[in-house]
Amino acid sequence: MERKGTETTGLLLLLFLTAWVSGCSGPTALRPSYPPGYPLGFVERGSASWYGPGFHGNRTANGEVYDMHQLTAAHRTLPLGSVAEVRSLTTGRQVTVRINDRGPFARGRILDLSFAGAQAMGMLGRGTDDVELRVVQYQGRIGEAGVLRVQVGSFADPANAHLLADRLKARYPGSKVTAIDLPEGRRYRVYAGRFQSEPAAEQAAAYLRSWLDSDPFIIRDDTSSLPIANP
Numbered sequence: 001m002e003r004k005g006t007e008t009t010g011l012l013l014l015l016f017l018t019a020w021v022s023g024c025s026g027p028t029a030l031r032p033s034y035p036p037g038y039p040l041g042f043v044e045r046g047s048a049s050w051y052g053p054g055f056h057g058n059r060t061a062n063g064e065v066y067d068m069h070q071l072t073a074a075h076r077t078l079p080l081g082s083v084a085e086v087r088s089l090t091t092g093r094q095v096t097v098r099i100n101d102r103g104p105f106a107r108g109r110i111l112d113l114s115f116a117g118a119q120a121m122g123m124l125g126r127g128t129d130d131v132e133l134r135v136v137q138y139q140g141r142i143g144e145a146g147v148l149r150v151q152v153g154s155f156a157d158p159a160n161a162h163l164l165a166d167r168l169k170a171r172y173p174g175s176k177v178t179a180i181d182l183p184e185g186r187r188y189r190v191y192a193g194r195f196q197s198e199p200a201a202e203q204a205a206a207y208l209r210s211w212l213d214s215d216p217f218i219i220r221d222d223t224s225s226l227p228i229a230n231p
Contacts, residue, residue: 083139150201
């Protein structure tokens with residue numbers, strides 16, 4: 001009887017230790033998933049600006065409601081859901097933001113920070129700052145990214161916008177006009193073509209720069225791949 005009890009105690013102890021070790025190991029960590037060709041580690045330097053009260057409550061490019069008090073930002077081409085570390089090249093201050101919108105639409109700028117992002121960077125008063133952007137993570141939905149387009153103009157008069165778009169369609173099928181409501185009023189943006197790669201879009205932008213004597217820039221059009229909007 002004593003031997004049998006000892007064997008039973010040993011078996012129970014073995015089962016307990018096995019369960020304890022399994023519990024301590026925890027669930028297997030899932031590796032993050034990235035879209036094909038996702039630019040993890042992408043670095044860009046340039047001028048950043050910020051946007052806030054005039055857009056607070058509007059829909060962003062990924063369908064969310066823009067909240068200027070969240071750490072988000074707008075970029076022209078990075079996949080929506082990209083997470084980027086943004087470092088000031090003048091002060092060294094740094095903030096981590098999630099890309100959920102498209103922009104900036106001002107020449108010579110690479111990023112539009114939310115009010116909260118700009119506040120963390122200490123650039124509210126200055127309005128702009130020279131920054132380095134580094135992509136460190138992805139929190140979006142896996143799926144096909146929107147096509148690239150070349151924005152060639154923004155008009156207050158829709159007739160002028162459609163006239164230019166009609167001229168572009170002969171060379172660049174898929175050219176279109178998009179209406180956008182801004183604090184200063186409605187504007188009609190003209191986009192040339194539909195491009196699957198940045199080299200193709202850059203080639204078109206170079207030609208349009210010469211042909212139209214303008215300063216076009218490339219932007220990703222996510223309207224065909226929006227997630228379900230938040231209520």
